[in-house]
Each structure stands twice: as C-alpha cells, then as structure tokens.
Amino acid sequence: MSGGSLRIDYLDVDAVVKTAEMQTAVSNGVLDAAHLVTAYWYSKNPAASLFGTGPCWGWSANQLLGWIKYGGGQALYDELLHDILGLDVEGYFSGPMPAQPFGWFQEQMTSVDQLNGLKYRTVGLAANVLQEMGMSVVQLPGGEIQPAMERGLIDAAEFNKPTSDKDFGMQDVSKHYHLASFHQSQETFEIIFNKDVFWELDDTQRAILQYASESASADMSWKYQDRYSNDLIALKQEFGVNVYRTPDEIMAAQLVAWDTVLVEFMDDPYFAKVVDSQKMWAQRVGAYELNNAPDYAGAYRHYFGDL
Secondary structure, eight states: OOTTSOOOOOOOTTSSSOGGGHHHHHHHTSSSEEEEOGGGGTTTOGGGGGGTSOOOSSOOHHHHHHHHHHSSHHHHHHIIIIIISOOOEEEEEEEEEOOOOOEEESSOOOSGGGGTTOEEEOOTHHHHHHHHTTOEEEOOOGGGHHHHHHTTSOSEEOOSOHHHHHHTTGGGTOSEEEEOOSTTOSEEEEEEEEHHHHHHSOHHHHHHHHHHHHHHHHHHHHHHHHHHHHHHHHHHHTTOOEEEEOOHHHHHHHHHHHHHHHHHHTTSHHHHHHHHHHHHHHHHHHHHHHHHOOOHHHHHHHHHOOO
C-alpha cells in the first residue's frame, strides 16, 4: 500500500521481549510496534480486559469491533492508554475472534460440579470468573500451556482456537476438547505503535497503517472460517480428539459468575464507564442482530443433519 515507503520487520515473540513486556517495550521505544491482546496487560488496569476478554452482553467479536469503531470504544481505549496509564502508545483493534473454546480437559465436562478445584489456565477477567466458579486459575503465556499440562502442573486449559491449539500440540496432552464458552466469548487483537514513531510518519502513512489493520481484520474474519473448520476436523479424525459443546448448565453458571465479578470492579469510575458504554451498544445492536438472525442451526440441520 505504501509503495515501499513503509517496511515492517516482523519479529517472533521472545525475539526481543516476552509477551507480558511487549506493551512496555513499545511505549519505551524498544519496539516500534507490537501485536497482542489487551488481556495480556490487564494487570495494569482491569478495564483493559473489557476491550477483549470482557463479559458477554449477547454480542459477538464483530459487534465489539463495531463498538470500538462507531460506539465510542476507541476514545475510551485511548483514554486508558494515555490519561490513566500514561503510555506513549497509539493503537488499533484488528481481527475479530469467535468465542474461545472452553478448552482441553482430562475428561468430558458435563456439570458445574466437575470444575471445582481444577487447575486451569486462562487470562484477563476470565481468570476471576472461573475462580468464582471454583477453579484454581493460573495465567500462563501461550508457549507454556502445553508443557504445563503435559507435566501435570495444570489439569485443563484454553488458549485460542482449533488451529493454534493444534499447532501448540494440545491434542498430545488431552483428548477432550470443549467448544463454546462465555469466559472469552468475544475478543479482538490490538496493534500498537510507539507514539513518537507513529506521529513522525506523514498523514498518508498513518492512514495506511489504520486501513491496513482494518483490511487484515476483514481477511482474518474470512480466513478463520477456512482454517478453524479444517483443523477441527483434523483434531477429530487424525488425532482422535473428542469434541463436545460445553453444556448450557456450565455456560449459564459462567454468566452468573460474570455478574458477581463485575460488581467487584464497578466502583472504579472508568471501569463502570466502559461497561455502560458497551451495554448501550450491545443492547441497541443486539436488538437488531438477534431479532433479524434466522435459525441458522435449523437450516444447517435441514441440509446436513445433526451438528
């Protein structure tokens, strides 16, 4: 898009800093930019998790991106970065992710009672939610999940989606994979830039970065349809993984746990402001989206049989 005026040298995680250090490294100028999720730095402010791993208001990741773009979310994100945390960072959101699977367990989960005491990996506010449900939660970076489960340091885990889970080798440490969950039901990546580097670019180059991130976001929303569905088949057929839909009983309990956890943070005016903004958007947009959506599952069963 830039005709050669911009070049990005892409470095893998740990090439310069670890995942948890990326935001600070960008703010300090150690890195010019980074690609991550807000849950990785929610320890700096719990409201960060609301931009990617927050409660489900009946919305999808694409509606979360709609709120960021057109519902005031970007201004609230900028306020968090600049005014509250004092970071020298500019950022965009890119790449809507469908709901995270509940993840990998040593047996099929059929009731809430089975979760009690399980050592489980997740991130962000989801950790608080699952602790509320009786799980013992640890927050590990992606590369440490499979080895921790292999060594028995954790009993169960979620990371991301069928493709990344397969690439990490989760099928080698568990044969019980649970799709669907409210612990991270809508999430999107963020692309952040060092503020000085960003504003040293000319107007056209900054616009290129913005629209390139939106283009990548659209492409990801189409690409995952191909990759996740193919890799889910591979997990079942090539690796013998049992795939289940998480029971409604567990997902209903997750919503109740979200209600309890939110109360703990709503005394923070900024946190409450983000929640109120999201709920206004989700209520309005959901009234249209959910009423307008036909029974896609029914149509699927009509043509292809039982899901």
